[in-house]
Amino acid sequence: MSQLRHLLSAGDLDRASAIAILDTAEEMSSVNHRDIKKLPTLRGKTIVNLFFEDSTRTRISFELAEKRLSADVINFSAKGSSVSKGESLKDTAQTLEAMGADAVVIRHWASGAANVLAHSGWINGSIINAGDGTHEHPTQALLDAFTMRKRIYGDDSKGRDLVGQKVMIVGDVLHSRVARSNVKLLATLGAEVHLVAPPTLLPVKLETWGVSVHFDLDTALRQVQPDSVMMLRVQAERMNAAFFPSEREYSRLWGFNSERLAMLKPHALLMHPGPMNRGLEITASAADSPNSTILEQVANGVSVRMAVLFHLLSGDKESK
Amino acid sequence: MTVLLLKSAQLADGSLFDIEITDQVITAMAPNLSASELTQQIDCSGLIVLPGFVDLHTHLREPGFEQSETVLTASRSAAAGGFTAVHAMANTSPVADTAGVVEQVQALGLAAGFVDVVPIGAVTVGLEGLRLAEIGAMANSKAKVRVFSDDGKCVFDPVLMRHALEYVKAFDGVVAQHAQEPRLTEGAQMHEGEVSANLGLTGWPAVAEEAIIARDVLLAEHVGSRLHICHLSTAGSVEIIRWAKARGVQVTAEVTPHHLLLTDELARTYDPVFKVNPPLRTQADVLALREALIDGTIDIIATDHAPHPTESKDCEWASAAFGMIGLETAASVAIDVLIKSEKSNWQRLTEVLSVNPAKIGRLTEQGQSIRVGSVANLVAIDPNASTVVGQTQSKSENNPFKGLELPGKVVHTIYRGYATLLNGKVAEAGRI
């Protein structure tokens, strides 16, 4: 397994490193069921959660993962926008470097911000992309893969990939960092990926992505018989930007409801990265059904992030 | 009186001459000249001597953005690149939309003394696209403005564009359009294609450029005016220009050095040095642009030299400024496209970098053929040397070519009889 220094894209992971992280996450998950849910692994390491964009869920998931590995955790909320002339990414990064951060978990509104941080020379620590603009969110893809593997293979998950699995990603693929990371990781793990969305919410040149594309959700569900369906969040700002006529029409054509739930195979997974717009892309009955993995995804997020931190920060002195 | 003698200069057609320059003018040309009262002899053996280059599209940043560039630093950079004239784009602060500002820019150019600094006037007041700037006042000022452009912004309103095209006819002017449909490029960061989809950067579709060009060539045809299209970047734009020229529309087109060499693949680094407007396109576009430059569909190379201070590029892609510098690498890119490819020749290179831009800008003392009586604006190039791009004379460092090895080297630049660049070194002071 190659030594990883940063996790910027799900594409950074080859099959072996992806499976190694998922396997470590299995063990981390057993730690999360112990009375003492803590490991001394990252004692003395300083990890900064640098959030340029609000995301309480992702931040607390990382924070919990860091604390369970005994790291010193600093939360740095630097809300900024392209117009506001606040402190620049560079100044912030150099400040964190001066404080001796061993790793920076960054969430940023700009695509590529994590790459810039990793390759600018402003900072020496490991960089973990916790979501950059409409680019990627690799730990989300890892926790989704972990969730699928766990549901399908249970205690026999270790060492497994997702070959033979049919995964359908439904919704705003164009603006979704979750979709981009998932498409890459699922391909690495051998799954068959289907994208379903209104044509306005699909990126151009999809033929190079190695996925199947569908516009009609009902036909796709019938034809593909997916093992997992991943619903994407519809962002509020898309609703006013003429990507689709109305919430009602979106919900009717691309939302997941009990009728569509009934079309799934009995043990198929219904996933959502959260936070959900109940009633828009997913109905309450679907979200709360036994097929839904939404709460498992949250719990698995902590284990997967622990595994990622461990893999990036072990051997970090040797690789420098 | 100063007398310069250029020894053993090879011209574009391959002929060899010694060239005698007295003050500003070429006074003698013969295979073997000796001057009696010689001030300076410049060895040009092994070098190709061409008319000095003319850039139709330079951002000198003064007044207003002197932290990026000044008329002096841009002029020195231009001299280093073999230019003897640059057209100063209007998007300064204040905007060059009045006679006062264009005369000020021209005066700064004269004071620098490295190239003719030819101001471009804004088409609309403040580049806001709402009402026409005082085009007549700028045309009749000391700066004699002939090129008008809102570059950086598109003259989007079709009625305003029509009127601008019609109005400049009175002064034999030309409107240089920055073709960018604003609604189709809201928030756009890079060429819309495979790479943008992968990087999650908002796409800038080719159609946003092509739609405006198509509209404007039809408008120019309708009103019988001269139209110039800035920085063509797509294969589709080339097709439209080819079609328009075949119909006899008075349209000229430019391409930048970076669009002739670089592609959107470079954005994968998220290094904002590759962020530019219009964006770097695909390899297919690059090939179409190169062919169009060779076959005459595209008339000129213009640099769109756009300096930015470090902090505007040392950041995340979306926050970074658009633009790259290019005065000192333009000649090398032209040599790469026209000479090294073995698809064209030095005469064509002279046309695209000197004769045609001078003609579009209606400059009479630039782009002249090299003969007795012509103003001595000349450049001497070593065609066999190559250059690894490093530091430049520009005040800014947003250089996308840095580290690349490019063919050819500008050795001497003679600006109105004065060596602004001698043996690769820029003169300490400009021409007085």
Added chain:
Amino acid sequence: MSTRTVLVSDDINRAITRIAYEILESNHGTADLLLVGIPTRGVKLAERIAAVIAKNEPSFDAKASVGRLDITMYRDDLSNNPTRAMTETFIPSQGLADKVVVLVDDVLFSGRTIRAALDALNDLGRPRVVRLAVLVDRGHRELPIRADFVGKNLPTARDEKIRVHLLETDGDECVVIEG
């Protein structure tokens, strides 16, 4: 590089048998006894010791009395070594509370692995007693740790390497010194 074999298969089996008897003797039988191996070879050794004990004390459930303790996350040299895969930790369902835990490893060297194992054990429960059994003690301790049951004391130079081969993990059985 020279290689010399210091223990062969019979030596190893004799050492395991002796350790098993010593454990029984010091514990006065099998009451509350739990053998916890440190992966990879410590686990195999723990299983073999348990098998010897079960042969002598039929009431001893070898299967239910052997655990494994992964110490990857408790190492103190995380930054300086390449990432190791974390493996499963398994403690028999009876738990650690009030047990006599015998940690089993193949080679005792600096003592850092055992320090990590003690920390890991501490997070899992509170045994009554913790003992240490090793196949080979090669010296060069860096921490105040010693083994209670030793198969063989092997004086070594610090830069020499000791390789333990077991049938279950390596296909053959021997202890060699490389140096």
